[in-house]
């Protein structure tokens with residue numbers, strides 16, 4: 001049996017752009033000393049990694065950020081500020097829509113966190129139209145760890161060249177390539193759309 005390939009989309013910088021500096025600035029503005037708070041929050045990359053690896057729950061993450069900078073607001077305000085950093089990338093959203101309309105299965109495969117997923121789900125209707133979602137924080141592993149790639153294979157029921165994988169990070173792409181997946185290092189929407197269209201036998205407009 002030779003199933004139709006499934007298309008595996010990374011999320012950040014592929015389907016949505018993001019800028020964490022926006023959240024840092026807005027959180028800091030709510031703190032007693034915004035300049036100091038901004039510097040302290042910006043230093044919390046390891047905390048974000050722990051959150052996206054599922055080692056910290058959402059309430060724990062919130063408490064840790066609050067302890068770092070003295071953010072005085074409630075959780076819901078924090079969640080709104082932390083989530084409101086994303087914008088859609090229209091030509092890539094359109095690519096997924098066209099692939100899906102042509103009958104291809106599409107999946108989200110992302111190093112991400114619960115608050116980002118909650119925000120994107122609530123604000124971008126396209127996000128509801130995938131066949132499955134593989135998130136780092138749910139599986140306690142991050143790309144490029146092989147464990148997470150195995151989840152993609154199990155979820156999609158496909159492996160090797162039956163998977164077409166789009167991601168902007170070379171190390172993530174390399175891990176897919178070693179498993180025999182067909183890979184597209186996302187550099188521009190135009191390049192990705194052309195190659196994906198070719199491999200799927202579709203004219204993308």
Ligand SMILES: [Mg+2]
Pocket residue numbers: 010011012013014167168169
């Ligand atoms: Mg990315």
